Amino acid sequence: MLTDFPSFKARGMSNKFDVVIVGGGIIGLSCAHYLQKDGARVLVIDRGRYTEAASTGNAGMIVPSHIIPLSAPGVIANGIKWLMNPESPLYIKPSTDRHFMKWLWLFQKHCTPAHVRYAAPILRDLSLSSSELLTEICALPGFADVGLRHDGLLMLHNSDKTARANEELADMAQEAGLEVDRLDREGTLEVEPALKTQISGSVFFRQDTSIHPELLLRALETHVRAGGVEIRDGEVTSMNASGRAVSSVTADGEEIRADHFVLAAGSWTPHLTRSLGLNLPVQPAKGYSVTVPLENCDSDADAPRFKIPCVVTDEKLTITPMPGCIRFGGTLSLEGFDSSIDERRVRPIRRQAALYCSNVDDIQTWSGFRPASPDGLPYIGSLPKAGNVFVATGHGMMGVTHGPITGRLVAEMIAGRTPSLNAEPFRANR
Numbered sequence: 063m064l065t066d067f068p069s070f071k072a073r074g075m076s077n078k079f080d081v082v083i084v085g086g087g088i089i090g091l092s093c094a095h096y097l098q099k100d101g102a103r104v105l106v107i108d109r110g111r112y113t114e115a116a117s118t119g120n121a122g123m124i125v126p127s128h129i130i131p132l133s134a135p136g137v138i139a140n141g142i143k144w145l146m147n148p149e150s151p152l153y154i155k156p157s158t159d160r161h162f163m164k165w166l167w168l169f170q171k172h173c174t175p176a177h178v179r180y181a182a183p184i185l186r187d188l189s190l191s192s193s194e195l196l197t198e199i200c201a202l203p204g205f206a207d208v209g210l211r212h213d214g215l216l217m218l219h220n221s222d223k224t225a226r227a228n229e230e231l232a233d234m235a236q237e238a239g240l241e242v243d244r245l246d247r248e249g250t251l252e253v254e255p256a257l258k259t260q261i262s263g264s265v266f267f268r269q270d271t272s273i274h275p276e277l278l279l280r281a282l283e284t285h286v287r288a289g290g291v292e293i294r295d296g297e298v299t300s301m302n303a304s305g306r307a308v309s310s311v312t313a314d315g316e317e318i319r320a321d322h323f324v325l326a327a328g329s330w331t332p333h334l335t336r337s338l339g340l341n342l343p344v345q346p347a348k349g350y351s352v353t354v355p356l357e358n359c360d361s362d363a364d365a366p367r368f369k370i371p372c373v374v375t376d377e378k379l380t381i382t383p384m385p386g387c388i389r390f391g392g393t394l395s396l397e398g399f400d401s402s403i404d405e406r407r408v409r410p411i412r413r414q415a416a417l418y419c420s421n422v423d424d425i426q427t428w429s430g431f432r433p434a435s436p437d438g439l440p441y442i443g444s445l446p447k448a449g450n451v452f453v454a455t456g457h458g459m460m461g462v463t464h465g466p467i468t469g470r471l472v473a474e475m476i477a478g479r480t481p482s483l484n485a486e487p488f489r490a491n492r
């Protein structure tokens with residue numbers, strides 16, 4: 063409410079806002095939702111939310127189960143081992159770019175068991191509270207068709223090695239208080255009779271949910287617009303500072319003033335923070351998806367319909383049933399902002415899709431850049447040298463999962479309220 067924001071005044075339709083948000087992906091729109099609830103006059107500026115945002119073609123899994131950060135022991139070793147394999151799920155392109163080198167150095171520093179123990183409860187709390195908030199949002203008018211499903215998630219395994227990895231994850235998740243079932247092959251097929259992927263068993267995470275990410279984004283956009291949030295197409299090219307604050311941004315040659323700014327520009331956020339004295343270590347981590355309409359998956363009318371989201375752990379692929387389609391996704395490539403599609407890396411995704419659907423080769427591949435932080439935790443907080451600018455990025459593989467809680471934390475910080483979760487681990491300059 064306005065009273066929570068003593069500095070916010072009702073304003074006319076001038077080019078001055080309470081809050082300008084750069085980026086209209088899931089993070090930017092979630093921030094807009096909670097700021098608007100607080101009575102703020104909000105502008106979202108985005109140069110291509112349905113073309114370049116990671117928030118559209120992703121796997122749509124809401125995953126409290128993912129308590130192990132990307133920076134975990136063994137990741138760098140696998141990256142090196144897989145360097146020469148064009149179909150590997152992880153690819154790190156050798157580069158001398160100094161921002162990338164620094165990110166990689168920080169990343170490998172965090173690939174330790176101690177960091178996993180530190181990050182796991184933080185990720186659990188973020189995910190569980192965000193999942194609750196998403197359920198609240200989806201109960202609002204206009205969200206009925208976004209495909210929120212509370213069916214859980216199956217983490218499938220086939221080889222002994224991935225069975226052991228899933229077993230370790232199950233132990234950790236159970237220790238963290240999550241609901242976990244260990245299933246053999248028959249038990250898994252009982253939960254998902256449509257499975258054709260080769261498996262020896264699985265771990266079933268009942269608290270995970272899923273959503274159709276584009277439908278969520280569109281519903282959120284309609285909802286915040288109806289509540290008075292303005293959304294403009296445009297590219298922010300400069301942040302105009304005066305002293306230790308920013309007074310305006312320039313977008314497509316126009317100056318737009320505000321009291322507060324939120325940088326939710328995904329993988330591109332560091333381009334904006336650098337001029338404000340913060341070299342935010344976020345790298346684009348490219349991933350692919352292939353979305354097959356249900357009519358391509360109905361060739362055998364007697365076959366049961368796929369219903370439970372799955373992670374194929376052996377190949378690090380995802381399968382998500384969504385309204386009207388099944389989406390297959392995977393791969394993580396650290397190779398800068400190269401949006402070209404390497405069909406060799408998409409091949410394992412298409413092979414998986416072909417188990418369930420026909421004419422998979424005719425379907426276009428989507429690619430997106432996950433904004434990856436080196437410690438697997440997001441950045442949510444103000445900039446040390448510009449106190450009225452807040453970053454909200456670095457969510458990596460979990461931006462859909464952590465969107466709502468990020469929006470709420472940003473709104474609480476801007477209003478000067480105590481954040482509903484300890485936000486210290488997310489400091490921008492940690």
Ligand SMILES: Cc1cc2nc3c(=O)[nH]c(=O)nc-3n(C[C@H](O)[C@H](O)[C@H](O)COP(=O)(O)OP(=O)(O)OC[C@H]3O[C@@H](n4cnc5c(N)ncnc54)[C@H](O)[C@@H]3O)c2cc1C
Nearest residue numbers: 085087089109116117120121123298328349460461462463
């Ligand atoms: C293959 C794949 C699968 C995934 N699966 C999942 C999943 O199952 N569950 C999950 O939780 N997460 C998943 N993710 C991760 C998730 O998609 C991201 O973490 C999330 O979408 C990031 O959202 P964002 O709003 O920060 O960034 P984005 O969605 O990238 O949005 C950033 C926006 O900023 C805009 N922008 C950038 N610079 C400027 C500028 N200067 N001026 C104006 N606009 C600008 C861009 O146009 C873009 O629209 C997946 C990602 C990939 C690639």
